[in-house]
Amino acid sequence: MKQESTAQKAPPASPPPSPPAQHPRDDSDPQALWIFGYGSLVWRPDFAYSDSRVGFVRGYSRRFWQGDTFHRGSDKMPGRVVTLLEDHEGCTWGVAYQVQGEQVSEALKYLNVREAVLGGYDTKEVTFYPQDTPDQPLKALAYVATPQNPGYLGPAPEEAIATQILACRGFSGHNLEYLLRLADFMQLCGPQAQDEHLEAIVDAVGTMLPCFCPTEQALALV
Numbered sequence: 583m584k585q586e587s588t589a590q591k592a593p594p595a596s597p598p599p600s601p602p603a604q605h606p607r608d609d610s611d612p613q614a615l616w617i618f619g620y621g622s623l624v625w626r627p628d629f630a631y632s633d634s635r636v637g638f639v640r641g642y643s644r645r646f647w648q649g650d651t652f653h654r655g656s657d658k659m660p661g662r663v664v665t666l667l668e669d670h671e672g673c674t675w676g677v678a679y680q681v682q683g684e685q686v687s688e689a690l691k692y693l694n695v696r697e698a699v700l701g702g703y704d705t706k707e708v709t710f711y712p713q714d715t716p717d718q719p720l721k722a723l724a725y726v727a728t729p730q731n732p733g734y735l736g737p738a739p740e741e742a743i744a745t746q747i748l749a750c751r752g753f754s755g756h757n758l759e760y761l762l763r764l765a766d767f768m769q770l771c772g773p774q775a776q777d778e779h780l781e782a783i784v785d786a787v788g789t790m791l792p793c794f795c796p797t798e799q800a801l802a803l804v
């Protein structure tokens with residue numbers, strides 16, 4: 583069966599910018615906006631920002647339950663990326679970025695394409711607790727993939743998610759890079775930042791890698 587190369591799939595033409603929605607503003611600077619990243623945005627924001635904080639949001643758990651046919655997968659082999667699941671007991675660590683002045687419209691225009699159009703994410707206001715000043719929470723904008731979006735894959739055993747991640751790649755790179763960069767970030771956050779779902783997938787990948795790695799004999803044939 584002909585494998586569609588991701589190189590053949592041109593990204594959809596840029597859509598008209600999203601209508602000016604009401605976004606949470608930074609009380610200290612009405613022109614400023616905080617944007618919360620908890621997936622690829624923690625290591626590749628790719629928009630200009632004035633400040634950033636490591637911290638967490640309460641009431642949400644991070645899950646690899648969103649399919650991705652552009653950045654980390656293809657139409658035939660969709661990858662898995664993260665979204666936020668409402669969970670009363672949940673806590674998700676990430677990075678909040680402050681954008682000010684012209685940075686606000688530039689960031690929103692960029693993220694509308696990257697997250698909404700290409701990724702199926704919608705925006706949601708969350709309360710962000712900076713690691714260093716959790717008693718001074720901030721209102722922030724998060725991009726969340728809800729079960730209603732067409733790319734949503736929903737729950738699966740961590741082993742199945744690991745297999746899918748090992749097998750997929752897209753325009754932004756391999757799905758495994760996405761997983762491991764997020765795991766690296768969580769390591770940097772320290773022992774108080776736990777994500778059992780992420781850890782279980784990383785463990786499953788580690789168990790499966792020998793099956794995905796060529797043996798010496800196979801390499802000798804290259």
Ligand SMILES: N[C@@H](CCC(=O)N[C@@H](CS)C(=O)NCC(=O)O)C(=O)O
Binds near residue numbers: 650653700701726760
């Ligand atoms: N909205 C989450 C997840 C974002 C995310 O991973 N989105 C995908 C879109 S499907 C993306 O931007 N991928 C770019 C990449 O994989 O480098 C975040 O705040 O980080």
